Amino acid sequence: MTRALLPLLGVTVAVLFAASLMIGPAGLAPVQALSALIRGDALAETLVMREIRLPRAILAVLVGAALGLAGAALQGYLRNPLAEPGLIGVSGSAALGAVLALQSGFAALHVLALPGAALLGAVLAVLVILALAGPRGGSITLILAGIAVSALAGALTSLVLNLSPNPFAASEIVFWMMGSLQDRSMTHVWLAVPFIALGAMVLLAQGRKFDALTLGEDAAASMGVHLGRLRLALVLGVASMVGAATAVAGAIGFVGLVVPHILRPLVGAQPSRLLPASALGGAVLVLMADIAVRVILPTRDLKLGVLTAIVGAPLFLHLIYKTRAQGL
Amino acid sequence: MILAEPGQLISISRISHDPNVSVMLEEARRYPINYGQGEEVFRLSPDLVLAGAFTSSYTVGLLRRLGVEVAQLPIANSLDAIPGNIREVGLLLGREVEAEVVVAQFEADLASLRADRDRATRAALHYANNYTSGENSLAHEILTAAGFANIAAEAGLSGGGTLAMERLVMLMPDLVISGQPYPGASRSEEVLRHPAMEVLRDRHAAHALADAEWVCGTPAVLRAIARLVDLHEGGS
Numbered sequence: 001m002t003r004a005l006l007p008l009l010g011v012t013v014a015v016l017f018a019a020s021l022m023i024g025p026a027g028l029a030p031v032q033a034l035s036a037l038i039r040g041d042a043l044a045e046t047l048v049m050r051e052i053r054l055p056r057a058i059l060a061v062l063v064g065a066a067l068g069l070a071g072a073a074l075q076g077y078l079r080n081p082l083a084e085p086g087l088i089g090v091s092g093s094a095a096l097g098a099v100l101a102l103q104s105g106f107a108a109l110h111v112l113a114l115p116g117a118a119l120l121g122a123v124l125a126v127l128v129i130l131a132l133a134g135p136r137g138g139s140i141t142l143i144l145a146g147i148a149v150s151a152l153a154g155a156l157t158s159l160v161l162n163l164s165p166n167p168f169a170a171s172e173i174v175f176w177m178m179g180s181l182q183d184r185s186m187t188h189v190w191l192a193v194p195f196i197a198l199g200a201m202v203l204l205a206q207g208r209k210f211d212a213l214t215l216g217e218d219a220a221a222s223m224g225v226h227l228g229r230l231r232l233a234l235v236l237g238v239a240s241m242v243g244a245a246t247a248v249a250g251a252i253g254f255v256g257l258v259v260p261h262i263l264r265p266l267v268g269a270q271p272s273r274l275l276p277a278s279a280l281g282g283a284v285l286v287l288m289a290d291i292a293v294r295v296i297l298p299t300r301d302l303k304l305g306v307l308t309a310i311v312g313a314p315l316f317l318h319l320i321y322k323t324r325a326q327g328l
Numbered sequence: 329m330i331l332a333e334p335g336q337l338i339s340i341s342r343i344s345h346d347p348n349v350s351v352m353l354e355e356a357r358r359y360p361i362n363y364g365q366g367e368e369v370f371r372l373s374p375d376l377v378l379a380g381a382f383t384s385s386y387t388v389g390l391l392r393r394l395g396v397e398v399a400q401l402p403i404a405n406s407l408d409a410i411p412g413n414i415r416e417v418g419l420l421l422g423r424e425v426e427a428e429v430v431v432a433q434f435e436a437d438l439a440s441l442r443a444d445r446d447r448a449t450r451a452a453l454h455y456a457n458n459y460t461s462g463e464n465s466l467a468h469e470i471l472t473a474a475g476f477a478n479i480a481a482e483a484g485l486s487g488g489g490t491l492a493m494e495r496l497v498m499l500m501p502d503l504v505i506s507g508q509p510y511p512g513a514s515r516s517e518e519v520l521r522h523p524a525m526e527v528l529r530d531r532h533a534a535h536a537l538a539d540a541e542w543v544c545g546t547p548a549v550l551r552a553i554a555r556l557v558d559l560h561e562g563g564s
Contacts, residue, residue, distance in 0.1 A: 024492075024494050025492040025494050025495050026492075026494035026495055026497070026498045043500070043527075044497055044498050044499075044500045045498070047497045047524045047527055047528075048494045048497050048498060048524070051522070051523045051524035051527070052493060052494055052497070052522075052524055053494075102513040103512060103513055105513075107513065108513075164512040164513070164514070165510065165511045165512040166510045166511060166512035166513060166514040166517070167510055168456050168457070168510070168514035168515075168516035168517060169512060169513070169514045171516070172514060172515050172516065175515055183458070183493055183518070183519050183522060185522050185523050185524075186523060187523070298492075299490065299492065
């Protein structure tokens with residue numbers, strides 16, 4: 001089972017990716033859709049496939065992989081299954097950075113300004129969380145710090161959007177807090193790809209160090225793991241991935257919580273194997289959620305975060321109950 | 329502002345100072361504005377308050393209880409409703425003669441613009457959040473009066489509503505008329521600059537913007553129609 005896990009997840013991502021391309025209000029027949037996507041024969045169909053559905057499906061994979069991997073890495077470093085980018089305020093702070101860049105006009109100055117600002121917001125949040133609930137902090141500290149960071153970031157995001165001269169901005173508070181992939185374009189894909197790829201490479205390279213860390217900090221240090229360097233890699237990797245994902249899709253919660261939780265027993269609780277599995281698992285979850293929002297309410301922009309929270313929040317409560325029983 | 333005698337109008341809505349929706353910005357700047365709050369309007373002690381159908385019913389009720397006469401005007405959803413509204417304002421202001429002059433001018437101008445056209449060119453109205461206007465809306469009538477077929481009506485939309493971008497693209501409009509973007513950034517308006525929409529826009533040499541003149545049922549809609557007629561004749 002464990003050996004076949006990665007290929008199995010990979011195949012699931014491919015199948016869901018194809019399904020995501022086939023579903024949409026335009027009602028294209030699968031053959032017609034494929035031919036438009038690959039050969040680009042009919043203008044209207046090609047536009048729908050290449051400019052509307054393809055970026056949406058690619059972004060679902062990227063954003064899901066980013067959130068799943070970031071969640072697994074945070075949990076590996078903090079050795080706490082409750083650490084999740086959304087819950088501890090990293091996504092919310094990234095959203096604040098993105099909103100500030102957009103509303104100040106900074107985002108229009110340079111293509112990298114928007115993901116850069118989101119990354120900066122995420123870095124600050126990760127640093128605050130690590131300072132408050134670092135390796136020796138318990139679950140309570142982690143969650144309380146997360147609540148405070150999330151609440152502050154959410155309030156400031158709402159404030160900035162309410163102050164905007166744009167009459168539509170205030171109604172977009174929901175997007176930044178819940179996330180959506182509706183009507184995204186290839187521009188957003190190119191914006192997110194480099195940051196997510198870089199973050200993934202940095203985090204996946206730390207797998208062995210996270211494995212060593214499961215034995216405790218002293219043991220890890222005696223095995224040659226430089227904790228300061230690991231922390232730096234974690235901060236940059238997580239912030240880069242979550243920042244870019246949030247800048248293009250808003251803050252989608254619980255993906256980084258649900259996915260590692262389900263996959264952990266399947267990889268023998270080994271962080272180095274949990275990281276790639278969580279990236280694929282995150283892509284599976286976000287693709288499924290993004291297909292579901294289009295099937296449930298095809299004409300409205302139902303937010304992805306609504307679905308991930310409905311699945312994730314009960315699991316979160318279950319995890320709190322379990323960690324409490326363990327006396328952590 | 330078109331109908332009132334000098335001195336008759338003492339305060340106007342803040343919206344009339346907003347360049348995005350006001351068609352008489354220059355004239356409007358000469359009048360003090362109010363924010364539609366009961367207290368500030370009452371303090372001006374007006375004999376008559378003209379309110380829209382969407383003005384807060386609490387504010388209207390409050391002013392009426394305080395003994396202020398409030399007249400609520402319906403929203404004009406068609407070109408034919410405009411003369412009625414002009415006449416009603418004329419009656420309320422005691423300027424019936426001036427109102428008749430404005431109505432006569434409006435109807436004559438409209439008739440000269442509304443020539444018979446083939447309606448073979450299909451246009452799509454595309455606003456923020458993929459909002460568009462179908463049948464039974466002022467924007468639809470502006471389009472059809474200028475000789476365009478409205479794609480939202482083809483899709484079966486009545487009144488205002490949203491049309492998924494995928495569906496709009498599949499209908500392949502010949503002309504895309506986009507909503508005018510507001511200052512500041514918003515995700516809602518990002519759809520106006522979506523690459524798929526850019527491709528559709530590039531198919532037609534001309535480019536049109538739905539601005540302040542489209543919003544309200546005033547004689548200014550004629551300017552919107554006239555610009556579309558120019559576009560129609562220039563393009564075909």
